[in-house]
Amino acid sequence: MLAPLTAGKGEVYRISRHEPSFRTGNNQAQTPLADRHVSRQPLTIRRVAARTVEVTRPDSPMAVSVNGRLIERATTVSLDELGEDIIICLSDRIILSIFETVLPLQTDAARHGLIGISKGLQRAWATVRQGAPTHLPMLLTGATGTGKELVASAIHALSTRSAQKLHTVNMAALSPSLAHAELFGATAGAYTGATVARIGLFAQAHGGTLFMDEIGDAPKEVQPMLLRALENGEYRRLGDTKAQVADVRIISATDRSLEAGDFNQPLRHRLQGVVVHLPPLRDRRVDIGLLLRHFLTRPETNLGSRDPATVPAGEVLPLLLHPWPGNIRELAGAARQMRMGMPVTLKPVAARAVNEMSQEPVAVAPSPTARRHRDPATVDDAEMVGALTATEWNIKAAAMLLNVSRTSLYRLMERSPSLKEPGLLSADKVKDDMHRRTNDGHSAWASKLKPSGDSLRRHLRRSDMQ
The missing domain is CATH 2.60.200 (Tumour Suppressor Smad4)
Structure with a gap:
């Protein structure tokens, strides 16, 4: 709503x-x-x-x-x-x-599998709608798992070439020795084992669209050939001296900067006819609920659906706060676990890793400076306990939520009137809770008993109860 x-x-x-x-x-x-x-x-x-x-x-x-x-x-x-x-x-x-988002909301993207109302997705979709009817090359940028292949399919469906097939090739999977033949074809005898002429992808895609995924990993030997094909449609088959011509619309995708390394820069300029950037999921958290609803209910072989209305807020909140390094692909995996009735385990991501994920693949602006920790004196007891509860008493994750160092969080916990020193807990009390929560692990015992998970482990070790 x-x-x-x-x-x-x-x-x-x-x-x-x-x-x-x-x-x-x-x-x-x-x-x-x-x-x-x-x-x-x-x-x-x-x-x-x-x-x-x-x-x-x-x-x-x-x-x-x-x-x-x-x-x-x-x-x-x-x-x-x-x-x-x-x-x-x-x-x-x-x-x-x-x-923040762009109004009015464009919801037709959902028909192509692009679900969300966030500003980042709305802007990306607006660019898709503008660029798709043209014949310009389109470059899709964004981290792995952000939906670049879905966007490529949507661009083709909205183009004047939609009646033709969308051909796809993963450039990272091409071997340098066979990339020429794979893309542009080869004559019989052009290489060992070529007993008949080979039709390349450009010839197959004539009149249609070719999606080149992982373009940043294209073998450097074929990059000048791709540039020529984009500039005037001409190419030569391996082993042939005669130029061929193909009318192909090119869509490419990358999860890294094409400005770095030895990538052919004139080719980069040609590929960037229209650039569509897909934001990471952590920058479109408002879309997580809509995506989760979709993943919980879409038909999947041998997998029952789950009514989104049965998912409690306490189960959704950690999903909204997670940084999702695997983006939408990782969320889809979590939804499958929920459909099977399995607990979703979200691995905490260190602050350094989050900062590294924040670097955009084709960023032209300098990266932001690291965020400073807040003053621990501004963290009250209720806020601290709330962060520990929300992160299932994971110290590193709770410290990240509070934006304090782990050392500061440990000191706050030692002074807290709401928490108990493990040494003050009776062995009978700990054993009783352990038996009732056998499958939940130390974090659940800590949530009940109110020390940190790590200190509870140390106390159990000293008490020979592990």
Whole structure:
């Protein structure tokens, strides 16, 4: 459901059980949250800068978390903290996303498998719609798993060549010795084993479209040949002296910069007739819910579907906060685990790895500086416990959520009145909880007993209970 937050700087936006009215997916019905667990008193959101808001919880028992942190007082948060979204959870039941997008929303992309309402996807789709009807080469950039092959199929479907077949080749899989023959064909006897003439992909794709995936890994021997084919349509088969001509529309894709290394730069300029950048999933978190609904219900062989309405908010929130290094492909795998009734295990990603993922494949602007840790004195006890709970008591992940160092988090935990020293827990208490949570591991015991998972392991080792 959607509700536009258009308030200017200093104006206040309110969310409660009865307001505002959210538009459903068909943009017709409008309804408030109307959940009895949501307070009648409003949570307020005040825009304090272009990409920054102040969130204030109501004076009610309703638990409110912002980006995985429980809040007790007015909290200022930026869209830049998680990428492009601010995630608010109410009473562990309702999850809201504050995000920027392009209006009006273009939903026809979903017909081509491109699901989402985020600004990044909307911009990419607008470029696809502009470029697809032309005959210009189109270059798709973005990290692995962001849906470049789907976009290539959509471009072909929207082009004037859609009646012809879309031919696809993975350039990284071509051996340098056979790449010429694979792309442009070969005469009989042109190489060992060539007993008959070979028809290349350019000849096969004449009048249609050729999608060259992983173009950055194209063998350097054929890159000048590709440039000639793009410039005037001419090519020569291996072993032939006569030039051939093919009318082929080229779509290429890469997950790395073509400006680096020894890639043919004139070829890069030709490939970049129209550039479509696909953002990583961590920069379009508002789309995760829509994608999850799609992956939970789409038909798959020997795999039952799962009703998205049965997935609790507590199971969805960690998915929204995860950085998704594998992007949409990784989310699809998590959804399959959920369909099989298996627990989804999200491997924590170190801050350094997140920074490395943030580097765009064809970035022209300098990379942002590393984010500084916040002052640990600003972390209150409820916020700390909320972060530990949201990350299943994983110290590294909780420290990342709080934006403090692990050393600072350990010190906060030692001073916390809400947490227990493992040595103060009776052996009977620990053993009882271990037996009741045999399959859950140390993180679940820690969640129940309230020390950290690591300190619980050390205590169990000392007590000879592991």
